[in-house]
Amino acid sequence: MQLDKLLVENREIILKQWKDCLLTKFAPETILFFQKQKDQFANPMGHKISVGLAELFDVICDTSSREVETPSLGQLIKLRAVQQVSASDAVSFVIQLKKIVRKECLSNIKTRESYEEWLAFDVRVDTAVLAVFDMFMASREQIYKVRVNELSSGRLNGAVCPSAMMKKEQEQQAQAAADIPALK
Amino acid sequence: MAIPKVEELRVNVAREPSLMTGAIPKEEWMDVPVHFEEGNFCYPAKPSMVDYLKFPNSREWSPDDEDWKLPEGWEEIILNGLKERLDKFRSLKIFMDICVRCGACADKCHFFLGTGDPKNMPVLRAELLRSVYRNDFTTAGKLLGKLAGGRTMTVGVLKEWFMYSYQCTECRRCSVFCPYGIDTAEITMMMRELLHLVGVGTNWILEPASNSNRTGNHMGLQPHTFKENIEYLVDDIEEITGIRVNPTFNRKGAEVLFITPSADVFAEPGIYTAMGYLLLFHHIGLDYTWSTYASEGGNFGLFTNNELMKKLNAKQYAEAKRLGVKWILGGECGHMWRVLHQYMDTMNGPADFLEVPKSPITGTVFDNAASTKMVHISEFTADLIKNKKLKLDPMRNAHRKATFHDSCNPARAMGLIDEPRYILDNVVPKWYEMPENTIREKTFCCGSGTGLNTGEIMELRMRSGLPRANAVEHVRDKFGVNMLSCVCAIDRATLSSLTEYWTPDVEVCGVSELVGNALIMDGEKERESGLRFEPLAGMEE
Numbered sequence: 197m198q199l200d201k202l203l204v205e206n207r208e209i210i211l212k213q214w215k216d217c218l219l220t221k222f223a224p225e226t227i228l229f230f231q232k233q234k235d236q237f238a239n240p241m242g243h244k245i246s247v248g249l250a251e252l253f254d255v256i257c258d259t260s261s262r263e264v265e266t267p268s269l270g271q272l273i274k275l276r277a278v279q280q281v282s283a284s285d286a287v288s289f290v291i292q293l294k295k296i297v298r299k300e301c302l303s304n305i306k307t308r309e310s311y312e313e314w315l316a317f318d319v320r321v322d323t324a325v326l327a328v329f330d331m332f333m334a335s336r337e338q339i340y341k342v343r344v345n346e347l348s349s350g351r352l353n354g355a356v357c358p359s360a361m362m363k364k365e366q367e368q369q370a371q372a373a374a375d376i377p378a379l380k
Numbered sequence: 381m382a383i384p385k386v387e388e389l390r391v392n393v394a395r396e397p398s399l400m401t402g403a404i405p406k407e408e409w410m411d412v413p414v415h416f417e418e419g420n421f422c423y424p425a426k427p428s429m430v431d432y433l434k435f436p437n438s439r440e441w442s443p444d445d446e447d448w449k450l451p452e453g454w455e456e457i458i459l460n461g462l463k464e465r466l467d468k469f470r471s472l473k474i475f476m477d478i479c480v481r482c483g484a485c486a487d488k489c490h491f492f493l494g495t496g497d498p499k500n501m502p503v504l505r506a507e508l509l510r511s512v513y514r515n516d517f518t519t520a521g522k523l524l525g526k527l528a529g530g531r532t533m534t535v536g537v538l539k540e541w542f543m544y545s546y547q548c549t550e551c552r553r554c555s556v557f558c559p560y561g562i563d564t565a566e567i568t569m570m571m572r573e574l575l576h577l578v579g580v581g582t583n584w585i586l587e588p589a590s591n592s593n594r595t596g597n598h599m600g601l602q603p604h605t606f607k608e609n610i611e612y613l614v615d616d617i618e619e620i621t622g623i624r625v626n627p628t629f630n631r632k633g634a635e636v637l638f639i640t641p642s643a644d645v646f647a648e649p650g651i652y653t654a655m656g657y658l659l660l661f662h663h664i665g666l667d668y669t670w671s672t673y674a675s676e677g678g679n680f681g682l683f684t685n686n687e688l689m690k691k692l693n694a695k696q697y698a699e700a701k702r703l704g705v706k707w708i709l710g711g712e713c714g715h716m717w718r719v720l721h722q723y724m725d726t727m728n729g730p731a732d733f734l735e736v737p738k739s740p741i742t743g744t745v746f747d748n749a750a751s752t753k754m755v756h757i758s759e760f761t762a763d764l765i766k767n768k769k770l771k772l773d774p775m776r777n778a779h780r781k782a783t784f785h786d787s788c789n790p791a792r793a794m795g796l797i798d799e800p801r802y803i804l805d806n807v808v809p810k811w812y813e814m815p816e817n818t819i820r821e822k823t824f825c826c827g828s829g830t831g832l833n834t835g836e837i838m839e840l841r842m843r844s845g846l847p848r849a850n851a852v853e854h855v856r857d858k859f860g861v862n863m864l865s866c867v868c869a870i871d872r873a874t875l876s877s878l879t880e881y882w883t884p885d886v887e888v889c890g891v892s893e894l895v896g897n898a899l900i901m902d903g904e905k906e907r908e909s910g911l912r913f914e915p916l917a918g919m920e921e
Binding site for chain 1 (some may be wrong): 417419420486492493494495497498501647648703813817818835838839840842843846847850851853854873876877880881882
């Protein structure tokens with residue numbers, strides 16, 4: 197049980213590095229802000245990343261449960277789903293955890309001695325990647341639904357013009373009426 | 381296949397630079413070009429819309445094309461346009477000169493917080509225009525160019541203006557924090573005006589503006605359709621309450637002209653707000669009329685240029701004069717109130733043919749509207765409640781756990797902050813505030829104002845609305861909030877999509893809908909459902 201113990205002991209440092217991974221695509225001034233501002237309402241994106249990663253990390257460390265999805269992780273994946281990155285890029289951060297954990301924990305325990313523990317950890321990360329990919333796809337589908345619902349509610353300015361619809365309907369009726377004698 | 385290292389894997393799978401920023405900005409901001417791709421820009425205006433409004437350079441084009449088909453001598457057109465505006469608007473000249481780049485605004489913008497793009501820091505967004513101003517209109521810039529923070533007007537700069545002036549909702553949250561009071565919204569307005577001079581605009585703004593010019597409202601509703609829509613609402617009200625309300629249209633000699641955004645008479649959930657208005661006016665026996673000519677409170681001219689804003693706004697006073705009303709009552713809208721409160725009087729006033737608004741029910745004189753002669757429905761309703769003129773049963777909203785979103789323009793452009801809260805205190809059993817730094821004058825925008833509420837940038841809207849959604853999520857989780865109330869038609873439309881994505885179990889309504897639910901009408905039947913035909917608490921099957 198050495199690895200599990202180390203994961204708990206190094207939780208904070210691992211989470212910090214994991215968050216940094218997700219932030220690398222931003223500009224330096226943005227990264228600084230996302231790291232510095234602790235008020236969750238003044239820094240919603242930084243907050244969502246932090247709590248989402250923490251929940252996912254705890255889920256991966258918890259060997260007693262196979263459930264991956266948690267509320268804050270769900271919100272983090274929703275965020276990834278609207279950032280206009282490719283699906284693979286959006287979920288790749290989960291794989292990064294393997295590298296960070298090896299870096300932080302491998303010097304303390306020998307791979308050979310705890311081979312099965314490392315294998316089990318990798319499997320849990322792989323399982324999480326798949327679950328996160330499903331969550332990502334569900335979020336993408338939700339975005340499409342939001343788009344469709346917005347259209348159908350008539351909330352879009354000028355998207356549906358009743359007058360134009362009425363005119364079109366009248367034209368169709370007139371056309372239908374004109375077609376009847378032709379059929380005879 | 382060679383096994384890639386983990387960090388390589390990440391690079392390999394991400395085939396394109398992140399569109400969070402348009403590009404990965406590791407260089408100086410001036411050297412980072414914008415990158416347009418489907419999903420990060422609003423569709424350009426159709427040539428027919430541009431022609432109808434008599435704007436220049438109508439053509440088929442797209443922001444993701446290399447060639448934007450700009451007119452001959454476009455640089456001169458832009459610079460002359462800037463010169464004209466610097467001479468005409470003293471505020472613009474001051475805003476160009478006084479910024480000391482202290483950074484107080486930098487992290488206050490919802491677009492920055494939701495996208496992480498440094499060019500969405502208000503200071504940097506303004507710098508896009510300011511750098512050109514410096515280069516061509518200041519001595520230091522003319523002599524030293526880039527050293528003095530100046531840069532030449534190029535196609536790249538123009539494209540940047542388009543990208544970022546349409547990633548600003550002119551919400552003015554940044555202005556609240558600026559020690560100099562720079563109104564960044566007006567800088568965005570100027571950038572958009574200048575872009576229109578060379579035919580660069582979006583369809584989502586120009587089409588409603590054209591419709592408004594043609595039929596009087598954004599939706600393009602013709603008078604009979606506008607009237608029929610309200611009559612449908614009257615039928616629904618009768619079914620729910622047993623009361624038949626009798627609105628009138630274009631009635632000369634009415635005491636009050638009522639103008640609201642057309643979305644309230646056409647689109648969900650605005651129609652329920654309109655049902656609230658209809659019930660309220662019937663309840664107090666107000667002598668008022670709707671107009672099928674001034675059938676739009678909103679004004680997409682504000683998002684286009686000042687001339688169009690003035691033209692579209694003019695119909696409100698013109699109609700008030702034609703009908704011979706005493707004053708005008710305005711519905712729940714956001715940017716409408718910025719136009720009315722800050723520009724209308726100068727543009728189309730003085731409305732000396734109208735009287736200073738006086739509530740015929742309470743006798744209250746609205747001195748705050750002495751000049752514009754227009755009163756906000758929330759001010760009017762709050763006054764009625766204060767004077768105990770309304771019979772209300774807040775328990776009819778017991779199935780709602782509400783919170784209140786301050787719409788940017790009423791809160792920051794006219795200081796309407798406490799009236800809607802006072803109404804809520806009286807029409808719902810209990811409601812909950814969102815965190816302090818997300819409400820009142822510090823409110824976060826819905827993320828889709830100023831004509832950005834279009835479907836092609838839905839992902840961007842979900843990002844820019846994140847700060848607001850995040851606060852809604854908080855009160856939902858903490859207090860079980862299930863209704864986000866507001867006083868803005870664009871909010872009602874866009875927050876509905878925002879909450880559907882981020883907090884699916886929270887609905888959106890206008891404050892007047894909650895008023896309508898709570899009103900005890902004389903002779904009404906037992907109310908079993910709210911204005912959405914949803915069962916009231918205790919009435920569920």
